[in-house]
Amino acid sequence: MENELITPYLSQLKKYPLLSADEEKKLADSIENGDMRARNLLVQSNLRLVISIAKKYLHYKVSLSDLLQEGNIGLLIAATKFRSSFNTRFSTYAYLWIQQYMLRFIRNKNPAIQIPHRKEAEIRRIRASQDHLHQHLGRKPNVGELSLYLDLSEKEIKNILDHEFSLKSLDSIVDITSETTFGQFLTADTPSPEEDFLVTEKREIVLNIIQELPKKERDVIASRYNLTHVESKNTLRFVGSKLGLSTETVRQIEKRALKKIRSKALERGFALS
Numbered sequence: 001m002e003n004e005l006i007t008p009y010l011s012q013l014k015k016y017p018l019l020s021a022d023e024e025k026k027l028a029d030s031i032e033n034g035d036m037r038a039r040n041l042l043v044q045s046n047l048r049l050v051i052s053i054a055k056k057y058l059h060y061k062v063s064l065s066d067l068l069q070e071g072n073i074g075l076l077i078a079a080t081k082f083r084s085s086f087n088t089r090f091s092t093y094a095y096l097w098i099q100q101y102m103l104r105f106i107r108n109k110n111p112a113i114q115i116p117h118r119k120e121a122e123i124r125r126i127r128a129s130q131d132h133l134h135q136h137l138g139r140k141p142n143v144g145e146l147s148l149y150l151d152l153s154e155k156e157i158k159n160i161l162d163h164e165f166s167l168k169s170l171d172s173i174v175d176i177t178s179e180t181t182f183g184q185f186l187t188a189d190t191p192s193p194e195e196d197f198l199v200t201e202k203r204e205i206v207l208n209i210i211q212e213l214p215k216k217e218r219d220v221i222a223s224r225y226n227l228t229h230v231e232s233k234n235t236l237r238f239v240g241s242k243l244g245l246s247t248e249t250v251r252q253i254e255k256r257a258l259k260k261i262r263s264k265a266l267e268r269g270f271a272l273s
Contacts, residue, residue, distance in 0.1 A: 009068075010051065016044045018267070025084035032083060042079045042090060043072075049091050049266075050075055053098050060106050067102050074101035081151050087136060091266045093149075096125050122160045126150065209264045217257035219243060220250055 019027070019042070030038035050071035057067060078094035086093060100121055129149055133141035147154045210221055223239045234242075240250045 013047050013051070016047065019045045019090075021089060024082075024090045028082050028084040028090070031079065039076075039079050042082070043075055046075060046079075046091060046094060047072070049094060050098055053095065054102065057102055057106060060109075062106055062109055066105065066109075070101045070105040071098045074098040077101075086149055088132065089267055092132060095266070096128055100125060126157060126160060205265060206261060209261050212264070213257055213260060217253055217260070220245075220253045221257050221261075224250070224254055 024042065027038045027042045031042065050068055054064060054067040054071055058064060074097040075094055078090070078097035081097075082090055082093055103121060126146065129146060130141060133145060133149060137145075141149075143154045143157055146152075146157050150157070210218055213221065220239060220243065223242055224234055224236075236247045236250045236254075239245075240247045243250070245253075
């Protein structure tokens with residue numbers, strides 16, 4: 001029944017336009033002045049991002065529709081709080097809000113699963129924001145800048161950072177003999193129709209992004225990951241030999257290209273791991 005409801009919803013998302021950075025800033029200014037139509041447009045244009053993030057948590061065996069509902073709440077809050085002065089793409093800012101609401105739902109739905117409690121989630125959110133602002137500012141952000149970006153008081157941020165919490169990773173091995181991880185115990189055996197839909201659409205987006213890369217980066221990615229074949233990816237040495245480049249040069253080009261691909265995918269509403 002859920003598949004019958006979700007699949008048409010996924011297809012309908014294609015009608016919502018992707019926004020440019022300038023369009024997002026204009027909408028943010030309108031939202032700050034109380035324009036609800038602008039807020040709704042910003043939300044609708046980023047619903048793909050909610051689905052992309054939700055896909056990462058399907059192995060918890062929670063309903064996709066429930067994850068989407070919680071993620072959409074986070075997206076709505078992000079749209080309300082987003083400001084053009086943040087000097088970042090909305091998808092980057094919204095990611096943390098969407099993720100926070102999904103994780104809280106999963107924790108409440110499955111008490112036995114150890115994932116971040118509120119304080120731990122807040123620490124992660126602050127750390128992620130610090131990393132993001134550091135990249136844009138070229139230096140470590142101060143508490144005042146974090147306060148503006150996260151819409152928290154400086155006192156709240158200082159109090160949160162005073163605490164340290166340990167997290168149980170889903171990658172931790174729970175069966176030593178088979179080296180099975182906790183996450184693998186929870187993974188569904190076969191992909192659902194909605195997962196197949198997401199994989200197909202994400203692949204199309206990635207391939208389009210690769211075509212936008214400079215020729216040298218495009219050649220390295222195509223050779224490294226066998227985009228037209230089914231084999232496993234080639235070694236750096238093999239790609240370097242094929243393209244007449246050193247192994248280190250190939251590694252640097254690949255790193256630069258993958259960073260661009262992830263960034264452009266996020267702008268288009270898909271989070272790549």
